[in-house]
Amino acid sequence: MKKKLLFLLFSNFIFAQKEQFIDLRQNIKDKKHFAKSLTLLDRREDKNIGIVSHRKEPFEVKFEKDDLEKLFSDWFVEDNKVQGNIQYYLVLENLKVNDIPTERSVMGHLELKISTFLKRNDHYYFLKKRTISKDYPQKDHAYITRAIAARISSELANIIKDSYTETGLNSPILETDLGNYEKIIPENLSVYSSETFTDGVYKDYKSFAEQKPDKEFAVKKNKDGVIRGVKRVDGYDNLGKDVYAIIDNGIAYKKTPVSIIEIEKDNDGIFIMASQEEIFPQYNSTPVIVGAGAAGVIGGLVAAVVIDIAAAKIRKKNEAYYRIGIDKLTGEYILPENFVKPR
Template sequence: MVKTFFLLLFSIIISAQKIQLVQLTQNIKDKSKSAKSLTIIDNREDKKIGSVSHQDQPFEIQFKDNQMEKAVQEWFLSDNKKLGDTDFVLLIETLKAYDEPTEKSILGKLDVKLSSFVKKNDKYYFVSRLSDNFSFQPKYDVHIPKLTANRLSFVLSKIINETYSNPVIDVALNETELKNYEGIISKQIKSLNSETLSDGVYPDFISFLNQEPSKEYSVNKNKKGIAIGFINAKNWPVIEKFFGYVENGTAFRLTPVGFLEMGKDEKGFYVISSKKALSPQGVSEGMIAGSLIGGVVGGAVAGAIDSKEYKSSKVQKVYIDSLTGAYIFD
């Protein structure tokens, strides 16, 4: 009886010790060679990532030697042999892997919220943010722990590469203010705090955020007065993907299904649409730009959206991240 008990206890211990390492293999080389360092600031109360199961066996998601900061720094240095003079900081706000029981099975879940900053003279300037949650189903996903670790690696590489190239928001923060960076920065964003918006074309989200429309471009409309794209001073169609425009104080954002009016409430800016419409599979920025050249926004793009899925998708307020311009899907 005692022997059976210890065998059972040993098997439980062995089971609990299963580990799935996060393999940091994506390319995070700074092509501009401006990056000097990449530092991790972990604001989580619980420093463990958590575990997800494979065949009823829990696998703890870990970095090499269970040291995330060291693993990321080694990754950064291995891909960036020639260093520049810019210090980047990655703020870990949420990083949690866990099992979520359902009626028929157990889903593997990964919740992530990461923000990045440039550090200058002991001040921090916001650059980018990535917030998302992922689900992995045993029915379709062969090895959920590996997929969870791979997705985490991909997410890290995505925000790091964005950080190299994205413009900073010119609001200086102390390190102690990082825990409330969004609230502090939001109070200084012109588009959020102005009673009226400035008319004009906004090539990117930062220009909209600062309410600095470009004088080099204008809205291209068809004979019915419907906006179909943008044109430059030479009256040539713009092939780049622009953020949108403001006309008579009303903002319109360019999306995969055309220009959508942006509303605003106490939570920020939003569009009335759905996740499937705003991020349909098979739609790229190139397709959006191509449809602009053709003169009709959404022509080629609409073909990439399954009509049945689009019609059945839930249409609601989809808020826009006030610091990045990304859509926030519940």
């Protein structure tokens, strides 16, 4: 009798488990009406998201429906009554939440990895990728379960909306290769497969990865051959245009808010050696001109910014420098664990 009672109580606890739903109601409208459809490709081995606690009470985090492909398709159709002809795919690679014990209580943790592709002629073209690993301490969040669910929802909506304006890396893959896209696509990008770099000015990471410099711009130097910025080839120095990198005499440079830094290459990919002050000038009390690219895309190669490679080399004497990788698919910084990004 006691065993039956315990079983019933345990069963009631399971069925009474509280749930925190991930709300897919943020607007994902394609304002230019290029998108024809959005299809979810759920590539997770374990479909269970996990349990996270609010005030010691466990909540199972989950989507509102089990049929995720229909759930996401309906979400897209609801916001896109007028449709185009581009098929978009959202790949859900990892989504997990859990409790992490602390000295006094527990904090929530979120792991999320998603990517987007467009499909053309039975091939997939990479657009964007997001990877998140974040802790949610009790002291920072009034309701951890809601905060985590809201973050998942916003990240899904944001990557979808951001993908509408992406043209995609020109490295098509088959659907059977989606599980290994992070390895296959870079192998077909010129910046990784070629022995040398192509001189020129690159407006974004896509053009840099494919080694297709912007023909409207050229590297600007002084009479001593020192790089001073970029210039228009037609003679008009309208330099408000953001650029990602410049290559001169086969040497690639990345612009940070305070200097340009040589891009190096090894078996793991491309990287720069930089200090925290060069990437996030908030660490430095000296006033600096901050461009558009502390997070990756760099801007502000304007005439007012003096770029001196000789001075950049001397900088290594008095700073702590870190290997900062450059993501092979997005061009964003891969910061080392001890390199703290300011909040």
